[in-house]
Amino acid sequence: SQWGEENLQALSIQEGEDVTMNCSYKTYTTVVHWYRQDSGRGPALIILIRSNEREKRSGRLRATLDTSSQSSSLSITAAQCEDTAVYFCATDPQQGTGSKLSFGKGAKLTVSP
Amino acid sequence: EAAVTQSPRNKVAVTGGKVTLSCNQTNNHNNMYWYRQDTGHGLRLIHYSYGAGSTEKGDIPDGYKASRPSQENFSLILELATPSQTSVYFCASGDAQCSINERLFFGHGTKLSVL
Numbered sequence: 001s002q003w004g005e006e007n008l009q010a011l012s013i014q015e016g017e018d019v020t021m022n023c024s025y026k027t028y029t030t031v032v033h034w035y036r037q038d039s040g041r042g043p044a045l046i047i048l049i050r051s052n053e054r055e056k057r058s059g060r061l062r063a064t065l066d067t068s069s070q071s072s073s074l075s076i077t078a079a080q081c082e083d084t085a086v087y088f089c090a091t092d093p094q095q096g097t098g099s100k101l102s103f104g105k106g107a108k109l110t111v112s113p
Numbered sequence: 114e115a116a117v118t119q120s121p122r123n124k125v126a127v128t129g130g131k132v133t134l135s136c137n138q139t140n141n142h143n144n145m146y147w148y149r150q151d152t153g154h155g156l157r158l159i160h161y162s163y164g165a166g167s168t169e170k171g172d173i174p175d176g177y178k179a180s181r182p183s184q185e186n187f188s189l190i191l192e193l194a195t196p197s198q199t200s201v202y203f204c205a206s207g208d209a210q211c212s213i214n215e216r217l218f219f220g221h222g223t224k225l226s227v228l
Binding site: 040 | 117148153154155156157158161171172203205216217218219220221222
């Protein structure tokens with residue numbers, strides 16, 4: 001498997017709190033994707049961080065990538081109820097045409113009022 | 114916004130029957146993918162395609178065939194469906210030739226139950 005044990009998570013927080021989800025992987029990757037999946041929908045890309053980037057921000061989202069420890073994190077600042085979803089990280093050890101992404105098992109985040 | 118449409122949204126099939134899942138994208142993306150999603154496994158790649166006429170095996174291709182007759186359409190075919198193929202299937206299209214830049218756009222999924 002491409003993934004470490006800590007990829008299966010269930011997190012429950014209150015609105016306004018900050019949360020960080022972690023992702024560890026076993027083999028080299030050129031990029032880490034973070035997707036969110038709402039109930040009954042397909043995954044949607046929310047942030048992409050490349051191997052030459054240590055941090056990427058998008059609104060209240062912040063992704064980090066540490067290639068030396070082969071880990072990535074996704075942080076959400078001041079979480080809101082609409083952030084409730086399953087969050088996946090995905091890696092791509094291939095270099096070439098097309099992605100053959102390997103997805104982690106995901107972290108189910110529940111944000112309560 | 115990318116548009117990937119899957120049909121049907123739900124399907125009940127009998128063991129040994131043939132099932133075809135269809136996917137259409139209107140984004141003119143070259144790359145298309147079929148994944149299945151099961152509890153405890155996340156998303157796993159079944160087949161993918163680089164363009165019309167091309168199909169490639171992913172990580173779990175056994176029991177599945179794929180067909181890419183045109184840029185827009187990519188089908189997943191289960192010739193002899195088995196209960197172990199009960200799952201949610203997602204189609205995606207990709208917007209770049211180089212994997213480091215590619216973003217995937219997913220459809221809403223097809224829930225398949227094989228009885």
